[in-house]
Amino acid sequence: MSEITLKIDGIEIKAAKGDTVLDAARRAGIRIPTLCAHPALEPLGSCRLCIVNIEGMRGNPTSCTTPATNGMVVHTRTEEIVELRREIIKLLLSNHTSPCLVCNDRTLCEKYRPRPLKAGKTTRCTFCANRDNCELRQLVAEYEINDFDLPIIYKNIPLERRDPFMDRDYNLCVLCGRCERICKKIHGKGTLSFINRGEDARIGTAFGLDHTEADCKFCGACIDICPTGVLADRFAKWHGAPDRFAETSCVLCPLGCRVRLSLKEGKVLGGGMTDLSRAGRICALGRFGLAQLLSNPRRLTAHRVRIADGLIKTDYEDAVSEAASRLLPFKGDSFALLTHPQASREEIYILDKFTRQVMKSKNIIITDAATASNYAIPAEVKALYMTGDLVDTADQARLATLDALVIADLFPSAAQEAAHVVIAAAALAETDGTFVTASDEIRPLTKAAVPAAGLNPDWRIICDIAKNMGASDFDFESTEQIKEEMTATGFLVAPGKAPVPSPLDNVRALPQRYRGHLISDIVIALRDIGGHAKPAASPEPAPASDNRPFRIIEKIEVVPNTHITTIHAPAIAEKCLPGQFVIAMVSEKSERIPYTICDFDREKGSITLVTLELGRSSRELALLGTGDCLAHVAGPLGEPVEVKNYGTVVCAGGCYGVGAIFPIARAMKEAGNRVICIEEASSHYLLHWQDKLSAVCDEFLIVTKDGSVGMKGGIQDVIAMLVKRGEKIDQSYIIGCTFMMMLVSRVAKELAVPVQTAMNPIMLDGTGMCGACRVNLDGEMKFACVDGPFFDGLKIDWEELIKRNSAYGMQEVESLPQSGVRVLTLAQACRCENK
Amino acid sequence: MNSNGKLAEILAQYSFERGNLVPILQNVQEVFGYISRDTVGEIANHVNVSCSDIYGVATFYTMFRFKPVGRKHINVCRGTACHVKDADQILDQVQRVLGINEGETSADGEYSLETVACIGCCALAPCMTINKDVHGRLTSKKALKILGTAVKEEE
Ligand code: SF4
């Protein structure tokens, strides 16, 4: 390497010819902030964050594009440079939805909400799946930015979630262009490009097509390289940042690509490329499929043995000994073992050894993974061991005639109904070994994931069965020991044929089966691939006189994620009082979920519900449109607020609470109170219903977390301000997220302001009502569904409540649907046609 | 000659270079009136770049359109002179009457609506054109009347 010497920040640095100034600085461990630059990409020089001062050069060149030359003198952190960088960051932030970055309550918020909330659209960091990894947040911290100079421009670009595997929210895009450059680098012709110009410039596909129609390979590189939360892996997104990475090989097809697994708490979140280059590319199964096969709700977790007509659960040892005694009488060619090529060489060796040496049979068959299961059981076979769903469907009836059938598998199959023993197995990243690829290269498989308790890999299962039969040569403790023996015996596993066309180049050529199972039955999102049907022709809008029960008369997304739905429900409208809620089922199969009533009209027989899209059930409601019907709505439920003349009443709401305080404020005003309404929002683009609220109060105040409108801060700050100016508050109703109500209650306690807080139904989303709605009121247990929703905020044990709410977190994440959202309603269908 | 044939004829005039993209797009728009999904696919193959890149280049220039123009193509001027005379109100009115937004074509293919920076009739501000006819000194009412007759004529 021919060397040059330059001086950066007073330090002599030796660099290679061809290095940029940025490269040279990095060699010396000097940090220069970057955004558009990425080690895997050619520099673009567009974000200008990496500017430096170079003696003798005019302007402030971008270090990522400026070649280092001999004798150069560079300053990376002059006052001027730092100030310019702060300006650049602030400019970026004005095009990014991050009011949380300058929120006064940020530290507490992140303490009480250790994981971001699983919202539909990302309107702030708290709703951003990328929160723990965000490069913008790092920049903001590094450059100590506590205020915005420019208000955030929320572009209101529709959320893109029709594709399999990924969600895209371009409202967060900072146009660094990393995604489109990596896509081109890896695939030649890319799926993504810069489109439009000026203010409308964004990243997208031709004509706004879905990625499935825009030749996307679903390699996920764009997701992994994006510095912000625009692009997200739908399956992994709410699990937070991985705590570990491990390199392994994918065995789903004979290419055996290198994959970098990301893991959290022993669970595989996703695969990724070990090298973001054309040579390092992987297919959708390597990127998303491996994780979804392993952490799949359909995984077998229990072993079963046949007792009379039924299969009953048992433990591993019992299943092994049952398998051994069932198979033992069939030594010789009446035994056959059927396995698949998506296994390690060690596994294939040990299965082969078991068949030949213990069972004295020559019938060891490795099926062809690419085609459907294709083994026809010969007439002589009376006992069969198989590691999957590997028998021809036409031959399924034959299974019932076997004297012994033992199946080791990961997923249920019809064949298992005829089995005598079913052993749930560990596989893929749950075990190790080696794999021979189509190019006859031997690649390591790494055990990185922790299988569920009691699950063992195929090699161990077969060793245990052999030992149980009394065989002596199966005392292996590791695949390493198996490999030694295999090598010594000269055993060879023939490489498979490289698939044509390659799944790397064509998403419609992905491997179809794993262990004989159709992968698309397990990784549901795969069904969205392949010339998928456009949403069905829009149904004719129902006539206005339509009186079907629970018909949606009007449905609007008033601000991102906040849906206001007016429903025909005369019986509820007739009786309902301020502060009450309903329990609704969106479809016959949905859970029963409480929804807040934010308005009602007795004459028209309608009630209006407000929901924040934050999880599975609220998403179901969010995706309905005008004219659709809910399956069922029950109510009104809960204790209404006590309406009387208190004197001065504060009604304050944030998020869904903005709508929820409306009927209360209206009733309090009608009862002769002086009503002060406070609306809190993270930023100006989340404010709504200002007119409606203003009309039912004497004073209307706005407070935003980023200070873009009204006071900067939260409701608690407004209440403190009111008290300070001498206002005597006789009663207050506070509705919003649990965290906000906690902050308000703390301040109210100090100032001796009475507060009634509403237990937040959306916080119980996905858990139903029972138990989850327990509230500890000065040591007394209350239930939100019967005693609530309002409770004295000064008495609530908030810490405990927040802890309980987050305890359901992971279950909810796992229940989120994985397929692309195909919206069928009128309103949504036409919105998709917008560019 | 069918449209595939016409497109092939256009493409045949240009070598397979990225640099020819804009002239190709211009030529296609002249012949077909707009740039369709199918033509983008063909052009992409011809110059060997992705569809999204073609679309990216095309959307960078304001002159290209991606939906066929209506039989009556309306341009509302938003030039400075028209702007100060409340061209936005005229645009609102036209959008309301036709039920389409700027950049759209009505479902029956009758109308399409665009805005332009200046028609060159500032003396007549605010103004709009319907195909080749200029209508000046507009008010919301007048715009309604003009469109009303246009709507009627065709019935
Ligand atoms: S997933 Fe891969 S192919 Fe698809 S857009 Fe992203 S980088 Fe391109």
Ligand code: SF4
């Ligand atoms: S989507 Fe992400 S990677 Fe792509 S330009 Fe936007 S911020 Fe950059």
Ligand code: SF4
């Ligand atoms: S092509 Fe896909 S399935 Fe095959 S080895 Fe590579 S990542 Fe795995």
Ligand code: FES
């Ligand atoms: S990192 Fe150098 S200009 Fe963006």
Ligand code: FES
């Ligand atoms: S930091 Fe979370 S709301 Fe402010």
